[in-house]
Each structure stands twice: as C-alpha cells, then as structure tokens.
Amino acid sequence: MNIQQISATTSPTEYLSINGRTLAYRTMGKGRPIILYHRFRGVMNLWDPAFLDALAGQGFQVIVFDYTGLGLSDGTPSYNPIDMAADARDLIAGLGLRDVVVGGWSLGGMAAQAALTLYPDHISHLVLLGTTPPGDLAKLAEQLFYDLAGKESYSIEDITALFLEPKSATSRAAAVRSQARIDDRHEELSPPVPVEFARPLLVHGPRSPAFPAEPVLQMLKSTQIPILHIGGDHDIIFPVENWYALNEVLPSVTLVTFPQAGHGPQHQHPQLAADIIASFVRNQ
Known part of the structure; x- marks a missing residue:
C-alpha cells in the first residue's frame, strides 16, 4: 500500500523497542513529523480519523502512539505528565526524526x-488541544467531567458531554459523526485503558492548580518556541479562560477558540483544526 493511501483507519501498528519497553505506534502521511499525545483514557484508535487524515493531507507525517504500559505498549504506566514526556522523546530518537x-x-x-520543558532541542513547535496551563487557575473545571470520566464505558451522550457541547445541535451532530468515524476502525484495536488505573486521578474533583508544575510554567513564560492552543468556548475540564488569563506573560502562545465547542475541538472541526495547525507551523 502506498504511504499516501494509508489512513487512520487502515494504518498498521508498528513497534519500537527502546529504553526497556516497547511502544506501539501508527504513522500516516509523509512530510514534517507531528507526534500526538492522547487524552485521559485515550488509546491510538480513539483519535478521530478525519483529524489525523486531514493533518496527513496537509503534508505531515502523523504519528500516534499508546502510552508506556497502556494500550498495545508495554512497560510501567504512569499518568504523571513528567514521566509521559519520555514517550515522545524516545519516538523522536528511535525513529530518527528531525524538526x-x-x-x-x-x-x-x-x-x-513537559516534553518541551525537558527536551526543547527536539521540538520545533508545540500544538495543544483542549488542555490546561500549569499553575493557579482563573476558572475551575466542572464536576460533570469527574462524574462522567470514570464510567466503565461511554454512551454517545457521555461522549457529547465530555468532549463536545451538548447545548448546541451542531455540536451534538458532530459528536455522532466523529464517533462513527472512530468506530470505523476494526483491525488491531488497542485495548482500553483500565478504568481501575484511571479512576484514582478523578477522586480529588475540580482543583487549582490542575497541573502543578512550576518549571513548565516558567518554560511557557520564557520560551520562544511557537505554541498553539486550540480550545472550545465551553471546555468542562480545562476551561480556555485559563489560557487567556495568562495572555500578557506567554510570549509565544497563540490562542484559537471555537464557538459552541467543548473539550475536543478537533473532533468537532477536524479539517479546520488541521488547517489551522498546518498554517501555524508553516508561518511561525
């Protein structure tokens, strides 16, 4: 199969053994490499294929992977962002990637x-989706996220509330389309993240800071590496308002906010999100 014909729903799983464990990853497209870290309880096949394919269509070599010890990767799992940062570092080194x-x-x-803080020489741009800055928050998460995120499995209503905007008919329809695309992959599926592993992160409920990492905050305040954050105007776990509260102290951060959108803006607007990312990387 020609690499240009490989899509997110057909991309084969490959394996990289490095630093005492084996990382499972998939790649599609060719060009500038972009490595994507997944969400809480995320595995490779839970990315919206339309978003990944749109990035590949913009001239990226898109690389998604399962975290150490989760999905199809082995090793000792951790949801500590500092530990997780090593996965992208090792993919970059093991695959011989540049820029x-x-x-x-x-x-x-x-x-x-955390990866940009620890390994800045390996990264040209940082692209963030529905996440939080470190440090004290201007706006807390909603309890609804904690009530839903620890469920054994998610209904389409749960998915809409967690990742999109249930108040919007347009967003609700986008949730159905996105999930149908995700469900279209049937081969080499990564096992779900065990709920028993994930639930302990939810017991504290909304708190500030959500990401207590002072070195990361200092990096954001001093780096000249271009950083893009794409968010929704109603993100129930990581409100976009927390990025805007830092506007005057983050010299390289560009903020894009989609209206009537939630925690997964790239699943509601896969092509638009990919277009914005590609333009940002080309022009910054």
Whole structure:
C-alpha cells in the first residue's frame, strides 16, 4: 500500500523497542513529523480519523502512539505528565526524526508541555488541544467531567458531554459523526485503558492548580518556541479562560477558540483544526 493511501483507519501498528519497553505506534502521511499525545483514557484508535487524515493531507507525517504500559505498549504506566514526556522523546530518537512538531490533547497536552520543558532541542513547535496551563487557575473545571470520566464505558451522550457541547445541535451532530468515524476502525484495536488505573486521578474533583508544575510554567513564560492552543468556548475540564488569563506573560502562545465547542475541538472541526495547525507551523 502506498504511504499516501494509508489512513487512520487502515494504518498498521508498528513497534519500537527502546529504553526497556516497547511502544506501539501508527504513522500516516509523509512530510514534517507531528507526534500526538492522547487524552485521559485515550488509546491510538480513539483519535478521530478525519483529524489525523486531514493533518496527513496537509503534508505531515502523523504519528500516534499508546502510552508506556497502556494500550498495545508495554512497560510501567504512569499518568504523571513528567514521566509521559519520555514517550515522545524516545519516538523522536528511535525513529530518527528531525524538526518535530509535538502535540497533545487534554492530559496529553500536559505531557507535551513537559516534553518541551525537558527536551526543547527536539521540538520545533508545540500544538495543544483542549488542555490546561500549569499553575493557579482563573476558572475551575466542572464536576460533570469527574462524574462522567470514570464510567466503565461511554454512551454517545457521555461522549457529547465530555468532549463536545451538548447545548448546541451542531455540536451534538458532530459528536455522532466523529464517533462513527472512530468506530470505523476494526483491525488491531488497542485495548482500553483500565478504568481501575484511571479512576484514582478523578477522586480529588475540580482543583487549582490542575497541573502543578512550576518549571513548565516558567518554560511557557520564557520560551520562544511557537505554541498553539486550540480550545472550545465551553471546555468542562480545562476551561480556555485559563489560557487567556495568562495572555500578557506567554510570549509565544497563540490562542484559537471555537464557538459552541467543548473539550475536543478537533473532533468537532477536524479539517479546520488541521488547517489551522498546518498554517501555524508553516508561518511561525
């Protein structure tokens, strides 16, 4: 199969053994590499294929992976963003990548920020989706996220409330379309993240800071590496208002906010999100 014909629903799973564990990953497209960290309880096949394919269509080599010890990867799992940062570092080294864009959604956005703090020489741009800055927050999360995120499985209503905007008919319809695309992959599915592993992160409920990492905040305040955050105007876990509260102290952060959207803006607007990312990387 020609690499240009490989889509997110057909991309084969590959494996990289490095630093004592094996990372499972998939790649589609060719060009500038972009490595994407997933959300809380996310595995490779839970990205919206339309978003990944749109990025590939914009000239990116898109790389998604399962975190150490989760999905199809082995090793000891951790949801500490500092520990998680090593996954992108090792993919970059093991695959011999250069001039890499690192992205992250939600919890993965925290890991991506940690990666830029720890390994800045490996990263050209940072792309964040529905995540939080470190430090004290101007607006807390909603309890609804904590009530839903620890459920054994998600209904389409749960998915809409968690990742989109149930108040909007347009967003509700986008949730159905996005989930249908995700469900279209049937081969080499990554096992779900065990709920017993994930639930302990939810017991504290809304808190400030959500990401207590002072070195990461200092990096954001001093780096000249271009950073893009794409969010929704009603993100129930990581309100976009917390990024705007730091406007005057983040010299390289560009903020884009979609209206009538929630925690997963790239699933509601896959092509638009990919277009914005591509333009940002080309022009910054």
